[in-house]
Amino acid sequence: xxxxxxxxxxxxxxxxxxxxxxxxxxxxxxxxxxxxxxxxxxxxxxxxxxxxxxxxxxxxxxxxxxxxxxxxxxxxxxxxxxxxxxxxxxxxxxxxxxxxxxxxxxxxxxxxxxxxxxxxxxxxxxxxxxxxxxxxxxxxxxxxxxxxxxxxxxxxxxxxxxxxxxxxxxxxxxxxxxxxxxxxxxxxxxxxxxxxxxxxxxxxxxxxxxxxxxxxxxxxxxxxxxxxxxxxxxxxxxxxxxxxxxxxxxxxxxxxxxxxxxxxxxxxxxxxxxxxxxxxxxxxxxxxxxxxxxxxxxxxxxxxxxxxxxxxxxxxxxxxxxxxxxxxxxxxxxxxxxxxxxxxxxxxxxxxxxxxxxxxxxxxxxxxxxxxxxxxxxxxxxxxxxxxxxxxxxxxxxxxxxxxxxxxxxxxxxxxxxxxxxxxxxxxxxxxxxxxxxxxxxxxxxxxxxxxxxxxxxxxxxxxxxxxxxxxxxxxxxxxxxxxxxxxxxxxxxxxxxxxxxxxxxxxxxxxxxxxxxxxxxxxxxxxxxxxxxxxxxxxxxxxxxxxxxxxxxxxxxxxxxxxxxxxxxxxxxxxxxxxxxxxxxxxxxxxxxxxxxxxxxxxxxxxxxxxxxxxxxxxxxxxxxxxxxxxxxxxxxxxxxxxxxxxxxxxxxxxxxxxxxxxxxxxxxxxxxxxxxxxxxxxxxxxxxxxxxxxxxxxxxxxxxxxxxxxxxxxxxxxxxxxxxxxxxxxxxxxxxxxxxxxxxxxxxxxxxxxxxxxxxxxxxxxxxxxxxxxxxxxxxxxxxxxxxxxxxxxxxxxxxxxxxxxxxxxxxxxxxxxxxxxxxxxxxxxxxxx
Amino acid sequence: xxxxxxxxxxxxxxxxxxxxxxxxxxxxxxxxxxxxxxxxxxxxxxxxxxxxxxxxxxxxxxxxxxxxxxxxxxxxxxxxxxxxxxxxxxxxxxxxxxxxxxxxxxxxxxxxxxxxxxxxxxxxxxxxxxxxxxxxxxxxxxxxxxxxxxxxxx
Numbered sequence: 001x002x003x004x005x006x007x008x009x010x011x012x013x014x015x016x017x018x019x020x021x022x023x024x025x026x027x028x029x030x031x032x033x034x035x036x037x038x039x040x041x042x043x044x045x046x047x048x049x050x051x052x053x054x055x056x057x058x059x060x061x062x063x064x065x066x067x068x069x070x071x072x073x074x075x076x077x078x079x080x081x082x083x084x085x086x087x088x089x090x091x092x093x094x095x096x097x098x099x100x101x102x103x104x105x106x107x108x109x110x111x112x113x114x115x116x117x118x119x120x121x122x123x124x125x126x127x128x129x130x131x132x133x134x135x136x137x138x139x140x141x142x143x144x145x146x147x148x149x150x151x152x153x154x155x156x157x158x159x160x161x162x163x164x165x166x167x168x169x170x171x172x173x174x175x176x177x178x179x180x181x182x183x184x185x186x187x188x189x190x191x192x193x194x195x196x197x198x199x200x201x202x203x204x205x206x207x208x209x210x211x212x213x214x215x216x217x218x219x220x221x222x223x224x225x226x227x228x229x230x231x232x233x234x235x236x237x238x239x240x241x242x243x244x245x246x247x248x249x250x251x252x253x254x255x256x257x258x259x260x261x262x263x264x265x266x267x268x269x270x271x272x273x274x275x276x277x278x279x280x281x282x283x284x285x286x287x288x289x290x291x292x293x294x295x296x297x298x299x300x301x302x303x304x305x306x307x308x309x310x311x312x313x314x315x316x317x318x319x320x321x322x323x324x325x326x327x328x329x330x331x332x333x334x335x336x337x338x339x340x341x342x343x344x345x346x347x348x349x350x351x352x353x354x355x356x357x358x359x360x361x362x363x364x365x366x367x368x369x370x371x372x373x374x375x376x377x378x379x380x381x382x383x384x385x386x387x388x389x390x391x392x393x394x395x396x397x398x399x400x401x402x403x404x405x406x407x408x409x410x411x412x413x414x415x416x417x418x419x420x421x422x423x424x425x426x427x428x429x430x431x432x433x434x435x436x437x438x439x440x441x442x443x444x445x446x447x448x449x450x451x452x453x454x455x456x457x458x459x460x461x462x463x464x465x466x467x468x469x470x471x472x473x474x475x476x477x478x479x480x481x482x483x484x485x486x487x488x489x490x491x492x493x494x495x496x497x498x499x500x501x502x503x504x505x506x507x508x509x510x511x512x513x514x515x516x517x518x519x520x521x522x523x524x525x526x527x528x529x530x531x532x533x534x535x536x537x538x539x540x541x542x543x544x545x546x547x548x549x550x551x552x553x554x555x556x557x558x559x560x561x562x563x564x565x566x567x568x569x570x571x572x573x574x575x576x577x578x579x580x581x582x583x584x585x586x587x588x589x590x591x592x593x594x595x596x597x598x599x600x601x602x603x604x605x606x607x608x609x610x611x612x613x614x615x616x617x618x619x620x621x622x623x624x625x626x627x628x629x630x631x632x633x634x635x636x637x638x639x640x641x642x643x644x645x646x647x648x649x650x651x652x653x654x655x656x657x658x659x660x661x662x663x664x665x666x667x668x669x670x671x672x673x674x675x676x677x678x679x680x681x682x683x684x685x686x687x688x689x690x691x692x693x694x695x696x697x698x699x700x701x702x703x704x705x706x707x708x709x710x711x712x713x714x715x716x717x718x719x720x721x722x723x724x725x726x727x728x729x730x731x732x733x734x735x736x737x738x739x740x741x742x743x744x745x746x747x748x749x750x751x752x753x754x755x756x757x758x759x760x761x762x763x764x765x766x767x768x769x770x771x772x773x774x775x776x777x778x779x780x781x782x783x784x785x786x787x788x789x790x791x792x793x794x795x796x797x798x799x800x801x802x803x804x805x806x807x808x809x810x811x812x813x814x815x816x817x818x819x820x821x822x823x824x825x826x827x828x829x830x831x832x833x834x835x836x
Numbered sequence: 837x838x839x840x841x842x843x844x845x846x847x848x849x850x851x852x853x854x855x856x857x858x859x860x861x862x863x864x865x866x867x868x869x870x871x872x873x874x875x876x877x878x879x880x881x882x883x884x885x886x887x888x889x890x891x892x893x894x895x896x897x898x899x900x901x902x903x904x905x906x907x908x909x910x911x912x913x914x915x916x917x918x919x920x921x922x923x924x925x926x927x928x929x930x931x932x933x934x935x936x937x938x939x940x941x942x943x944x945x946x947x948x949x950x951x952x953x954x955x956x957x958x959x960x961x962x963x964x965x966x967x968x969x970x971x972x973x974x975x976x977x978x979x980x981x982x983x984x985x986x987x988x989x990x
Contacts, residue, residue, distance in 0.1 A: 710904030760928065800944040800951035800959075807936030815928050 025122035025140040034136035041135040041201040058097040085652035104285035146586025148188040152200035159354040160192035188588035191381040193355040222305040239271035265651040270633040279622035282670040287615035295598040303594035307612030315563040322467040328366035332462040342461035352376040384568035410435035430500030432465040472603035477506040479606035495539025547571035621676035622666040631694025639702040660782035661747045700813035704742040709735035737795035745810035853916035860909035924986040937966040
């Protein structure tokens with residue numbers, strides 16, 4: 001795409017001698033040559049994981065490796081059937097995980113193209129806007145505030161160019177860049193402008209060489225991920241202990257190496273909820289695709305879950321609440337100036353300033369061109385931290401004196417208290433007010449090294465800029481507030497302007513909840529924290545304070561999302577747990593954001609939050625099923641071990657239970673086919689429930705196993721007396737059949753419970769027919785598989801007593817579970833345990 | 837507080853369950869007493885020259901079988917007492933128990949599942965008795981009485 005050069009581009013830039021030829025850039029032929037030789041900036045989209053990462057993370061997990069070794073040993077020892085059945089678990093995990101993540105990657109990569117960085121390069125003396133991947137070596141690349149150099153290079157033209165290298169070096173002070181200095185990819189232009197020549201492209205660039213690029217600097221886990229990780233870590237720790245005990249028990253009881261390995265496979269399979277990790281990654285990947293349909297690009301996969309945790313949403317006023325289409329409403333001359341003089345000063349400023357922000361564009365459109373032919377002597381570019389910018393002009397008159405035109409925040413620039421009051425009045429009406437002041441007779445000094453505000457200033461006038469609220473913002477704020485999210489506006493504008501616009505948007509603002517930069521500066525740490533937590537509107541805030549506010553909110557326990565679009569939001573983005581950028585915002589803000597709102601509208605946020613909530617529910621439901629099954633099997637193995645009976649479950653039997661009754665339903669839950677009941681709290685509703693349900697289920701399985709084991713012996717003649725070796729073997733197969741069938745029915749009841757279905761309330765069975773049908777189908781298939789191939793699954797068909805136990809114990813256990821859940825016992829338990 | 841009136845059917849059912857349980861317990865204890873030793877491992881008997889024809893350490897399987905069935909036999913007793921007091925949980929678990937008796941007994945009677953220890957007639961009889969018990973517990977008026985009793989206790 002070819003574009004006209006911006007008015008302030010090449011012709012206005014002060015070029016070093018000899019640079020005139022250089023800024024013509026490469027010719028079309030030179031570009032074609034470089035493309036032919038592959039000297040092009042190869043772009044790797046970091047919005048999603050690479051295929052290599054997806055395969056690596058799904059295949060080479062600790063669980064898969066340790067389990068794989070045991071299965072290989074089993075196969076070597078001739079137990080290939082056990083190895084095969086246990087291997088199905090791993091294989092299905094890998095296949096489902098990889099397929100879903102690759103599909104999600106395709107969708108997200110397509111979407112990522114919409115937000116890919118565009119770069120302005122100069123070729124044949126013309127500025128062209130090209131995608132990042134079309135930049136070639138030696139291309140001349142323009143930089144303006146908010147731009148991120150896509151490659152490393154040397155500065156050819158610097159117009160007060162200041163780069164922020166904090167993402168690379170941690171240094172928060174902006175670095176001025178002169179001609180010949182190096183700009184690095186991963187840094188970004190904070191003020192001024194310039195042109196640099198691409199020297200190191202693709203993998204040679206700084207950002208590519210260090211792993212910590214601006215996009216990948218943050219690898220934080222969401223609260224839910226942290227909790228689930230803790231649970232998995234506890235399980236793995238318990239596995240180590242159980243594994244050691246298993247080994248000792250095997251040596252002590254003279255168990256064969258084959259049996260030791262077979263049962264080790266069961267123990268590992270029971271302790272590590274590998275399918276849970278799978279269903280979480282599937283839910284997150286599909287969630288990212290789902291949310292992307294709402295014109296929201298997810299750049300960090302767990303941002304999907306993160307969205308659901310947000311309790312405080314901080315936003316910048318401009319561009320998020322308002323349209324960010326500033327229009328000059330009026331210019332108000334002050335003191336000795338008339339309208340024409342003020343107009344001329346503004347026209348000079350906007351025509352000479354190197355880069356235009358939205359305010360400068362609005363002023364340029366309103367004022368037009370200056371009448372005088374004054375030349376620019378120097379410039380201090382506008383920055384959010386300074387809150388003002390200036391242009392020093394040389395008069396062509398005989399005295400050749402210098403005049404500095406300064407435009408910026410009225411609170412900082414205006415000298416006269418009356419003028420300050422006037423500016424404040426306008427601000428209270430929600431109007432953005434800029435002050436225009438001048439300083440005359442200043443010495444010819446290099447202002448770029450001394451960027452101080454002149455002490456003698458003359459108030460010239462005010463510029464009133466109006467920005468309209470976005471049409472959907474009131475509904476959006478109402479929807480977010482209804483979800484219990486507190487909205488805070490942190491802006492560089494005057495606090496009165498911000499408060500007025502926030503009120504119009506529906507945010508409840510009172511004088512006690514309004515704070516300015518100077519208020520915050522005067523506060524000690526305690527008051528600052530209080531202001532951060534209770535304030536609703538923060539005005540004239542510099543980026544560093546914005547960052548401090550967010551950090552304080554996070555420290556005080558709020559889960560904070562930050563919506564922004566400007567370069568000044570980047571430090572705050574780094575502190576926030578969820579960074580949300582607008583698609584039309586500065587490139588660097590998009591690079592570091594977790595989520596990009598592709599249509600620049602906040603209105604998609606409530607929908608995206610809703611989708612995030614649904615994904616969390618899917619993860620919690622999967623966790624509930626997996627943890628219940630795991631706890632149930634672990635406790636059954638332990639309880640049966642107490643009475644020194646043979647191992648209660650074979651690897652192949654456990655595979656049937658896991659695959660049909662847990663894995664299939666959780667995958668269907670993850671892809672959204674099955675709806676589950678709302679789960680609010682991980683600790684209470686998932687972990688607490690799983691512990692209780694697992695314990696009761698294990699009691700049912702153990703009782704069933706023991707009674708079937710001993711009861712089955714009653715069929716023998718009363719005088720039969722046998723050796724202990726025969727005794728251990730004879731009842732095991734029937735007992736295992738009874739115990740696995742009890743496990744199947746009980747887990748099915750837990751699954752139905754998660755889908756609002758209770759066998760004790762027949763209406764629910766008729767209401768939610770799909771989970772009922774699915775559960776019955778899965779149970780029938782698994783039971784048929786087990787009973788039609790008893791030899792393969794090492795079971796004996798249960799006798800009458802066995803069937804009585806199979807029917808009686810799981811339903812009774814489920815009823816007892818409901819009874820305990822409904823009783824006051826559980827509510828009183830924590831208090832009873834904590835009392836001395 | 838007005839005490840709810842216990843239906844005659846429930847009174848009979850609970851008496852039958854308690855009686856059945858007591859009979860089972862009695863039979864099992866008798867069975868245990870008839871065993872050569874209450875010790876499941878016969879080794880000690882051999883060492884004490886009791887004359888039991890065993891070699892080395894042996895296991896008295898009937899002992900384990902009796903202990904298992906004895907423990908199951910207590911369930912109808914507990915449920916019978918619960919039904920007598922019109923507890924909701926007793927009704928729910930009794931339904932579970934009766935269903936899990938009716939189905940396997942019927943299947944055993946028609947020969948689908950194995951049951952070497954009991955005759956077809958016994959199976960049919962127990963199945964029929966359990967089915968009658970089940971019908972009592974699932975009768976709408978009985979359900980209302982149990983619900984009312986549970987609500988009053990709350």
